[in-house]
Amino acid sequence: MKRLLAFVLVVVVSFGLIAWTSPWLLDKTKLGLDLKGGFEILYEAEPLSGKGDVDKKSLIQTAKSLEDRANKQGVAEPEVTTEGKNRIRVKIAGVTNEAEVREMLKKPAELQFRSAEGCKSETDYCKVELVGSDFVEGAAKVEYDQLNRPLIAIKVKDKKKLADVSERLIGKRLAIFLNDELQSDPVVQQALTEGTATISGQPTPKDAQNLADVINLGALPLKLNEKYTQSVGATLGQKSLEDTVLAGAVASVAILLFMLIFYRLPGLIASICLIVFVWVMFIAFWLMNATITLPGIAAFILGIGIAVDTNIITAERIKDEIRSGKSIASSLRAGNKNSFRTVIDAHITNIIATAVLYFIGQGSVKGFAVVQLASIIVNILTNLFLPRLLLQLVVKSGRFSKPSYYGVKESEIRAL
Numbered sequence: 001m002k003r004l005l006a007f008v009l010v011v012v013v014s015f016g017l018i019a020w021t022s023p024w025l026l027d028k029t030k031l032g033l034d035l036k037g038g039f040e041i042l043y044e045a046e047p048l049s050g051k052g053d054v055d056k057k058s059l060i061q062t063a064k065s066l067e068d069r070a071n072k073q074g075v076a077e078p079e080v081t082t083e084g085k086n087r088i089r090v091k092i093a094g095v096t097n098e099a100e101v102r103e104m105l106k107k108p109a110e111l112q113f114r115s116a117e118g119c120k121s122e123t124d125y126c127k128v129e130l131v132g133s134d135f136v137e138g139a140a141k142v143e144y145d146q147l148n149r150p151l152i153a154i155k156v157k158d159k160k161k162l163a164d165v166s167e168r169l170i171g172k173r174l175a176i177f178l179n180d181e182l183q184s185d186p187v188v189q190q191a192l193t194e195g196t197a198t199i200s201g202q203p204t205p206k207d208a209q210n211l212a213d214v215i216n217l218g219a220l221p222l223k224l225n226e227k228y229t230q231s232v233g234a235t236l237g238q239k240s241l242e243d244t245v246l247a248g249a250v251a252s253v254a255i256l257l258f259m260l261i262f263y264r265l266p267g268l269i270a271s272i273c274l275i276v277f278v279w280v281m282f283i284a285f286w287l288m289n290a291t292i293t294l295p296g297i298a299a300f301i302l303g304i305g306i307a308v309d310t311n312i313i314t315a316e317r318i319k320d321e322i323r324s325g326k327s328i329a330s331s332l333r334a335g336n337k338n339s340f341r342t343v344i345d346a347h348i349t350n351i352i353a354t355a356v357l358y359f360i361g362q363g364s365v366k367g368f369a370v371v372q373l374a375s376i377i378v379n380i381l382t383n384l385f386l387p388r389l390l391l392q393l394v395v396k397s398g399r400f401s402k403p404s405y406y407g408v409k410e411s412e413i414r415a416l
Helices: 002-028 056-072 098-105 159-168 205-219 234-288 294-323 328-360 364-396
Strands: 038-047 079-083 087-093 111-115 127-131 141-144 150-155 175-178 181-184 196-199 222-232
Touching: 002 234, 002 364, 038 098, 056 079, 056 087, 056 098, 056 205, 056 222, 127 159, 141 205, 150 205, 175 205, 181 205, 234 294, 234 364, 294 328, 294 364, 328 364
Parallel strands: none
Antiparallel strands: 038 087, 038 222, 079 087, 111 127, 111 175, 141 150, 150 196, 175 181
């Protein structure tokens, strides 16, 4: 009786948590542009001068710059990723001023060194002294002084220009701006006549490296060429979402009915675990801060199919053991043991295939792989170990000892 009560308690608590947290989880779920409407652009970057190769750090910094620009336009959580050696993919959902945002994004990064000479205040920094094209491309590097403090070493193309600026601003601040955003405002300590300078005051090597990357980005501004574009209207996105939810609901009901009809008690427990699986997946989406797209939903539904297969393999092995004449308790132990390796082998092969998709694929393929990998891990927890726990509680209660409870007819049982 205690085991049966424990089973009921586990189920009630699980469903209570699901009912309590599901509205919040659904509200926190982020939808991609194919479900919400928006646009996607694949850029190919090249130096503004048309010469040389694209530096990886410059590409990453350009992607960060694009994300910052989108955020300043009020775009909610843009998705900006680098691909290959010179490509950047931008996904922005739920925008109404698409043309304006696209025009803003493709502008090259603008680096400026500004002073406060002739400005309203000492922190106004209205006078532009140096721009990105004044610096040698890729010359900004992190070095260390005698006390092992990080410095940024920079080099300009025109020694005289740097000398004139530095002589005039000794004891004053020379602020560094990228796309009108203040990055640092170091004080000019002395006249710089050799065409080189060092910037100190960065608290950590990481901060110093970030500032060096900013300067290199401004010195080698990248031109972005649109290679691929896709726009999805809000109405079309909403229709896709509604159709997807309807299809998912119909499929889920059909799966639950199938499990109940063919596998009886194990089917009931499998149905409970499938519901828990879906709930835990939404928790995983929230923890990963994932954006749900149609490929992601496809991986999610595939994960439900894998979860169903996991339960079917175990239930069929248990039925085979019952048909051989073993007791329900013995059949449960043997069925769980014999199915475990089969299920784990299947999951390992899925993980290998998913890993290949993740490391080789790009864009939506990689998103599909991430959701698929998460579903495999959650599946092992909720549809391999959890059903075994619940079945053991039910079987050991002694109240479900008839073969018919497990989908086996008396006529199918072979005498030992």
